Amino acid sequence: MRPLAAHIDLDALRHNYQLACRCAPQSRSVAVIKADAYGHGAVACAHALESHVPAFAVACIEEAIALRNSGISKPIVLLEGIFSADELPLVERYALWTAIHSAWQVDALLAFSPSQPIPVWLKVDSGMHRLGFGLEEAEAVWQRLVNAPQVTALHLMSHFATADASDGLYFNQQLLSLKALAKTLDAPLCLANSPATLAWPDAHGDWNRPGIMLYGSNPLEVANPTTQQLRPVMSLRSEIIGLREINEGEPVGYGGRWRAPRRSRIAVVAAGYGDGYDRHAVDGTPVLINGQRCAIAGKVSMDMLTVDVTDIQDAAIGSEVVLWGAASNGAVLAVDEVARYCDTISYTLLTGVLPRVPRRYQESSV
Numbered sequence: 097m098r099p100l101a102a103h104i105d106l107d108a109l110r111h112n113y114q115l116a117c118r119c120a121p122q123s124r125s126v127a128v129i130k131a132d133a134y135g136h137g138a139v140a141c142a143h144a145l146e147s148h149v150p151a152f153a154v155a156c157i158e159e160a161i162a163l164r165n166s167g168i169s170k171p172i173v174l175l176e177g178i179f180s181a182d183e184l185p186l187v188e189r190y191a192l193w194t195a196i197h198s199a200w201q202v203d204a205l206l207a208f209s210p211s212q213p214i215p216v217w218l219k220v221d222s223g224m225h226r227l228g229f230g231l232e233e234a235e236a237v238w239q240r241l242v243n244a245p246q247v248t249a250l251h252l253m254s255h256f257a258t259a260d261a262s263d264g265l266y267f268n269q270q271l272l273s274l275k276a277l278a279k280t281l282d283a284p285l286c287l288a289n290s291p292a293t294l295a296w297p298d299a300h301g302d303w304n305r306p307g308i309m310l311y312g313s314n315p316l317e318v319a320n321p322t323t324q325q326l327r328p329v330m331s332l333r334s335e336i337i338g339l340r341e342i343n344e345g346e347p348v349g350y351g352g353r354w355r356a357p358r359r360s361r362i363a364v365v366a367a368g369y370g371d372g373y374d375r376h377a378v379d380g381t382p383v384l385i386n387g388q389r390c391a392i393a394g395k396v397s398m399d400m401l402t403v404d405v406t407d408i409q410d411a412a413i414g415s416e417v418v419l420w421g422a423a424s425n426g427a428v429l430a431v432d433e434v435a436r437y438c439d440t441i442s443y444t445l446l447t448g449v450l451p452r453v454p455r456r457y458q459e460s461s462v
């Protein structure tokens with residue numbers, strides 16, 4: 097069997113969720129498990145978290161129905177709401193909560209007659225300029241919804257564009273305008289994503305929406321004592337399947353991008369871009385072999401990648417290779433560090449692990 101697998105540590109997931117709750121003790125934290133729980137497997141992650149969380153958040157109704165069909169009964173919020181009016185009977189049938197970001201969604205909801213009112217999060221564009229009603233129109237929309245028989249538990253929701261930046265300039269503009277609006281409407285708030293949960297207590301609302309931190313990645317520019325407590329949830333591990341010695345000056349892989357600076361030993365690892373490992377990984381991108389750091393040498397292929405193991409004495413066929421996450425000896429390679437070498441972010445690496453890679457779940461307690 098091919099040795100590559102994504103090992104998912106469900107204890108670490110719960111630990112990180114509890115850390116999010118400790119960061120914001122006055123808020124309820126909805127666990128964001130959209131995009132298949134950022135690649136970790138939404139059904140398994142939801143079941144691991146269900147007794148700890150007040151609600152889950154997903155991107156769309158298909159994701160919510162998959163959770164319901166797996167037996168999840170906690171509230172599930174649709175962060176982008178419905179994509180067409182004919183989803184409203186499903187929102188009712190599956191007892192979902194929904195964001196509303198557009199006038200057509202308001203019209204559709206007010207033309208619908210659910211047997212029970214639907215919890216609604218009114219999405220306001222306070223500066224992200226993606227989805228949501230403009231600050232100037234939000235009050236009128238709020239007034240249309242707040243006493244409507246179709247609606248219950250109306251909240252204001254907004255998303256920050258720069259909560260991960262340490263200067264806080266644009267972030268504070270967004271926050272101030274949202275607080276002013278919430279005061280005018282006497283509205284409960286749901287604002288904070290992971291970086292705001294970790295770094296901006298002023299943004300903690302009645303609800304927060306941490307996502308990436310649940311999976312152990314630090315979304316802030318600079319680590320702090322709290323982010324250092326995050327534990328990796330996904331460990332992408334494989335093995336060495338080939339080893340060869342090459343002479344100084346010889347190239348490795350497509351295009352011969354890497355050339356041996358000395359006589360070198362090259363390990364071939366069963367993992368490639370056909371598994372979702374980023375092809376943009378440069379020479380020098382770290383991996384752990386038998387828990388020791390070494391570096392990618394040569395372009396990533398579809399099913400394999402190559403690593404310079406000249407200084408790793410015990411590298412052998414079958415040696416453990418960690419592409420990110422935790423090694424068997426306890427060493428950790430942060431997905432955030434790998435992402436920097438790939439000129440990307442942890443979110444794309446984690447969500448990019450393809451279905452070809454089996455997810456193996458482990459937990460010591462529930």
Ligand SMILES: Cc1ncc(COP(=O)(O)O)c(C=O)c1O
Nearest residue numbers: 128175255289290305306307308
């Ligand atoms: C609307 C919304 N809320 C919350 C989150 C969670 O953000 P993060 O993963 O940065 O915590 C996201 C993520 O994209 C989002 O789109």
